[in-house]
Amino acid sequence: MSTSVLPDSERIDLTHTKAPTMSGRPPGRKRKTHWLPYALVAPAILFELLIHIVPMLTGIWISFIQLTKYFIANWGAAPFAGLRNYSVVIDFDQAIGKGVLNSFLITCGFTVLVVGLSWTFGMAAAVALQKPFKGRGLFRTLFLVPYALPMYAGIITWKFMFQRDSGAINHILVDQLHLFNGTGPFWLIGSNAFVSVVVVAIWKTWPFAFLMLMAGLQSVPNDVYEAASVDGAKPFRQWRSITLPMVRPVNVTLVLVMFLWTFNDFNTPFVLFGSTAQPPAADLLSFHIYNASFITWNFGSGAAMSVLLLIFLLIVTGIYLAVTNRRSVRA
Secondary structure, eight states: OOOOOOOGGGOOOGGGOOOOOTTSSOTTOOOOOOOHHHHHHHHHHHHHIIIIIHHHHHHHHHTTBOOBTTSTTOGGGSOBOTTHHHHHHTOTTSHHHHHHHHHHHHHHHHHHHHHHHHHHHHHHHHHHTSSOOTTHHHHHHHHTHHHHSOHHHHHHHHHHHTOTTTOHHHIIIIIISOOSSSSOOOSSSTTHHHHHHHHHHHHHHHHHHHHHHHHHHTTSOHHHHHHHHHTTOOHHHHIIIIIHHHTHHHHHHHHHHHHHHHHTOOHHHHHHHOSSOOOGGGOOHHHHHHIIIIISOBHHHHHHHHHHHHHHHHHHHHHHHHHHHHHHHHO
């Protein structure tokens, strides 16, 4: 038995051969930097800083200085106020504190009514249009018109409708239904202003609830309803035992989003009542902060109100998420 021996020129020196790494890349080659994801995210981060973070930090800084009309041209010259602006805002024995407390309570009532009724109308419409029937697409389109309509155009239309002498609301209530004798009531001033702003807010909010709930109901299989119907479950029992549990994840997000939007609603009272004619009955907190800042020119106290509003919304959001997450874990 013979053994072939390679010549020296064809031998391979294995001691100096580098083994491949576990990743399969030859050693010594540096990993390429994946810069594309960071480049794609950079514009969003930049705009987030410019639109939200920087203005928020600026507002927090203004809340600690005495920024009035005398220092509006030179913010740096405004004297440092410390917590004085906050103490004035939460002093409910003084006029400013009483105004903030009254506006806060009005906003709470406004938010409860708008969110509750908007969710109720949205759920009712979504359940009614869940099953296919002739003309369902037309009703879906009509229900989404307030959500698709430009907000300012819709609110201005409501403002004309609420006019006492020439508005469509009083024309229907007085001339058609004869619910009032003589002229109709004022809707944009006095105690009726609260009703007006609630109606307009519901009109522009409930289509969003309808859209979200309608999308959530698409994931509920019809077989479940058919089985419940065979077992003798009535429509209300099916809604309570099947629909609500199945769309619970949608409801958790929907209620939170509507709460934040409604509590911070500024456009509705601003367009409906004007910039300087806010009725006391509809003194929403966002518009109250606007008046404290741009009408009285006391930006320090207005910024303090805004910071306190931010803290309140963060606390409510944290408690809400903690409660809903705990219920989800238990379920």
